[in-house]
Amino acid sequence: MARGKYTVNEVEERTGVPATTLRQWERRYGVPKPERSESGYRLYSDDDVTDIKAIKAHVDDGVPASRAAQIVGRNPSDQRGPRPLCDLKGELVAALVDLDDGHADRVVAEAHTLYPVEDVVIDLFQPVMVELGTLWHDGVVNTTTEHFASSYINGRLRQLMSLSGSNRSGHGVIVACAPHDQHELGALVLAVLLRRSGYQVYFIGANTPVEDLADMARTVRPVAVMISASSIDSVHHLMNKRNHLQGIAPLLVLGGNGFNTDPRRAELVGGRYLAASGADAVERFHDLVRETIGTEAAVRR
Ligand code: B12
Incomplete structure (x- = not known):
């Protein structure tokens, strides 16, 4: 039981x-x-x-x-258990830096065997990307290595999106990145989590013009438009176009590093900020949808 x-x-x-x-x-x-x-x-x-x-x-x-x-007695250190995700993370980073996707595949397969999808996404893919991006920002690895790694993680996340299946009867949510923002992986993680919670997710991805997003929202009528801004510049791009964002959907949710560093910026753009981590944001999003729409229908929890 x-x-x-x-x-x-x-x-x-x-x-x-x-x-x-x-x-x-x-x-x-x-x-x-x-x-x-x-x-x-x-x-x-x-x-x-x-x-x-x-x-x-x-x-x-x-x-x-x-x-x-x-x-508390549940985790004696002398007992061998499954490898924790932090160990797998180090190995996955090393495999990607070596441009060895076969090795990366084996690490990811091990992670999926041992841990739920949400944990693999949040505690493996996300920190691996932060580490590789940081190595690139610091000039330790070059652009080809960073692109190889980003593209590998991107592929894995998109695969999880497809495997989660599209829920045509779920509430619609558009997920996109702010104009000129190439940081796509945070938005993609969010999209995977939302889709696994039963939403009908339209993932648009990097560098999305706000005017086009507003056009799309008029067509698909989502319950929410969620925009990721990874830098202050991206927040400014959104601020400049905030008149196109007004009334774009019942909920305009803003997130990503550009808002995490100062959540008050979301109000200036006319949207809501939920949380710094995608997992916490999705949990709060369920409540917000319920408050806004007044029903739990079609949101599987
Ligand atoms: C990887 C990375 C890159 C990669 C991006 C690869 C890709 N295709 O996505 C590359 C190398 C291309 C890159 C480029 C640049 N980057 Co960069 N990058 C990073 C890095 C290291 C990690 C970002 C990442 O992928 N995180 C993993 C994802 C899964 O996590 P996340 O983005 O935080 O998203 C989670 C939450 O924030 C939240 N979330 C995200 N979006 C949303 C949206 C909503 C609605 C909600 C509810 C939640 C939510 O949920 C997600 C899942 O948990 C960050 C530093 C960092 N530690 O964050 C810098 C960082 C974002 N980059 C930065 C900069 C400056 C740049 C460049 C301008 C550098 C340059 N000189 O060219 C370019 C910009 C390119 C552009 N025009 O966008 C700065 C931004 C600084 C700022 N505050 O303005 C950062 C913070 C690094 C730094 N400390 O300086 N970058």
Whole structure:
């Protein structure tokens, strides 16, 4: 019988431990061990909540989280478990820097065997891209290596989009990047998470002119237009075109690094900011859609 009954937000409220930390503990130490709902969301049991409170009490007393998790007794360090995603991340970065896509495929296959899709996307693909992008920004790897890696991760994410299937009866959401913004992967991660939650996602991708986006929204009538801006420049491009964004859809949601660094910018553009991480943003988005549309129909949770 399923024991999981609390969502991550409810557990955050009950224990005072932020959702991001809960996911980190699970990933790194194997505690807590939430079940997954049909659509992949974490559901925590009463035992999980007790464990989390116990770990928190130790951490508040100055015990490192890794040690606290051991004390709670579920993750003896001398026991060999599946390789954590942070280990797989290092190996995937190395494979991509070596331009060895066969090796990369094997690492990704291992990750998919061991972990749910959401974890692979958020805790493997996302940090791998940040690391490779940073190596490029710092001049450590050249543009061909960065393009090879971006294109590899892009392909994997698009594959997950197709495998998740299109839900023609789900609420429509357009996901695009701000004008002149080539940082496509954050938007693509968001699109995968939304599609796996049952939305009808139209992924447009990099460098999207706002006027064209408004035209498209008039045709497909989505519940939301979601725009990713990875830099301040991208936020400014949106600000300059904000009159085209007014009333574009019942919800205009803005995110990405350009807003994460100062969420108040979203209001200046006329949209809503939800969260810095795609996973948290999608969780909040469900509530927003429900408040706006007043029904849960067609949003699988
Ligand atoms: C990879 C990368 C690149 C790659 C992009 C590859 C690609 N095809 O996407 C390349 C090498 C091409 C690149 C180019 C440039 N980059 Co760059 N890049 C990065 C890097 C390292 C990682 C971005 C990434 O892919 N993250 C992984 C994704 C999955 O995460 P994410 O984008 O944060 O998205 C998540 C959340 O933010 C959220 N989210 C994202 N969008 C949205 C939207 C909505 C609606 C919601 C709800 C949520 C949401 O959900 C996502 C999933 O969790 C960042 C630094 C960083 N640490 O973020 C710099 C960074 C974004 N780049 C930067 C810059 C300056 C550039 C260049 C201008 C550099 C140059 N001199 O040419 C060019 C710009 C090109 C252009 N016109 O856009 C700056 C921006 C600075 C600023 N604040 O203005 C950053 C922050 C680096 C830095 N610290 O200086 N870059």
